[in-house]
Amino acid sequence: MKAIEIAEFGAPDMLRPCDRPDPEPQQGEVLIKVVAAGVNRPDVVQRRGLYPPPPGASDIPGLEISGTIKALGAGVTNWAVGDRVCALVAGGGYAELCVAPVETLLPAPQSLPLAHAAALPETVFTVWSNVFERGYLDHGEWLLVHGGSSGIGSTAIQLAKAFGAHVITTAGTDEKCAFCRDLGADLAINYRDQDFVSAVKKATDGRGVDVVLDMVGGDYVPRNLDCLATEGRHVTIAFLGGPKTTLNLAPLMLKRLVMTGSTLRARSLSFKAALTQSVEQLVWPMIEKGRFAPVIDSVFPLDEAWRAHSRMEDSVHMGKIILQVSSE
Numbered sequence: 001m002k003a004i005e006i007a008e009f010g011a012p013d014m015l016r017p018c019d020r021p022d023p024e025p026q027q028g029e030v031l032i033k034v035v036a037a038g039v040n041r042p043d044v045v046q047r048r049g050l051y052p053p054p055p056g057a058s059d060i061p062g063l064e065i066s067g068t069i070k071a072l073g074a075g076v077t078n079w080a081v082g083d084r085v086c087a088l089v090a091g092g093g094y095a096e097l098c099v100a101p102v103e104t105l106l107p108a109p110q111s112l113p114l115a116h117a118a119a120l121p122e123t124v125f126t127v128w129s130n131v132f133e134r135g136y137l138d139h140g141e142w143l144l145v146h147g148g149s150s151g152i153g154s155t156a157i158q159l160a161k162a163f164g165a166h167v168i169t170t171a172g173t174d175e176k177c178a179f180c181r182d183l184g185a186d187l188a189i190n191y192r193d194q195d196f197v198s199a200v201k202k203a204t205d206g207r208g209v210d211v212v213l214d215m216v217g218g219d220y221v222p223r224n225l226d227c228l229a230t231e232g233r234h235v236t237i238a239f240l241g242g243p244k245t246t247l248n249l250a251p252l253m254l255k256r257l258v259m260t261g262s263t264l265r266a267r268s269l270s271f272k273a274a275l276t277q278s279v280e281q282l283v284w285p286m287i288e289k290g291r292f293a294p295v296i297d298s299v300f301p302l303d304e305a306w307r308a309h310s311r312m313e314d315s316v317h318m319g320k321i322i323l324q325v326s327s328e
Contacts, residue, residue, distance in 0.1 A: 003060050003095035004305045009049030012309040015094075017302075020060070022097050025073030029099045032085060035328050036118035036299075037093040038064040039308045039321040040151065041238060042265060047309060053091040054266045061305075062093020063265065065100070066108055066117035067325075076102055084108040088121040088272060090265055094305055096325055103273035106280055109287045112294070114328045119294035119320035120287075123155045125272075126237060126264055128279055131156055131213055132163070134260050135235045139164035141210035144200060144227055146170045146220065148180040148188060151320040152237070154295045156213055157183045159283065162291045168203060170196050172315070179318045183295070200227045208232060218242035225251055225259075236261030295319030 001023075007016045025031040043061040045051040053059055066086040069079055079085070079102060086108050087100035108117040131137050131145075143160045147153045148169030160167045161184040169180045170191045177188035189199045200209060208229035214220060217239025224234055225247070234257060251257070264272075286292040297319040300308040308321050 001096040012306040015306040023099045025099050027074045029073040030069050031071040032067040032098050033070045034065050034098050034325040035067040036115035037062045037323045038118045040122050057090035058092030060092045064121040065093045065098050066114050086117040104276050118322050123151045127155045130235045135211040135233045137211045142166045143211045144168045144209040145213040147215050149176040149318040154319050157185050158292045162286050197223050197226050216241040221245040230255045233258045299324050
């Protein structure tokens, strides 16, 4: 099969087309003929040599795919060859063929082109796990999400609104702020022109938000805590601004705040299975009803994966970047 490998750790041009042996599905797995693969920030970090795949996972990048089932592994009875699916995988997505455990397999939504379904698993799983299960965002509460024009941000905005929350987001240009408002954000703050802490407090009449979804880390963390209301929850999923910060613990105690965070790739299969069930039960109906859909920024052919990574690193994208691997 044709695939994309990391020739050596470094710049985007280290992503090179290669030929690899066709993978074979093992017990409880399916082999998928890949139509498209989502491009995510963890892929970029892996390419730089800072995010190795978990033991036993493919070294080929790619954490989410869509396509059709080509073969069934032993013990798989609830899926059939030819089924349209999308899946969360621990690696191997940038390839013509990819194996996926049935526990993280989902039917591709009928309302979406199959290629667009590749933009769902990693992003939706991350948002659902962190905003709703760890952050306990509830109907009528306020969410602050940084990087609102990213794949994660655009998903968080739409899902929070679909479940009845209010959303404030930050972005780096007026164009990106308009994009976030079009997705349903109640307020989009250009962080280059405005102090987001002041803007959040003004929008909430001084109360603050209930949940912060943070991808920045660094010096954003104490500012995020300043944005939180009493009993607020701070959820970290990345630290593009650095992994270290300095905190005044007094507000944490006085407002009874909760700080948490997570990564998804290395979690157990049982955890991912439970998450898959929750997403299929609670989020998939939102897609079929038209209340949520992935926003596709751009599509690149598989052998131009390096261009996709360059676009992500330039931070000019709005929505998801995907690789088109084959036709449906």
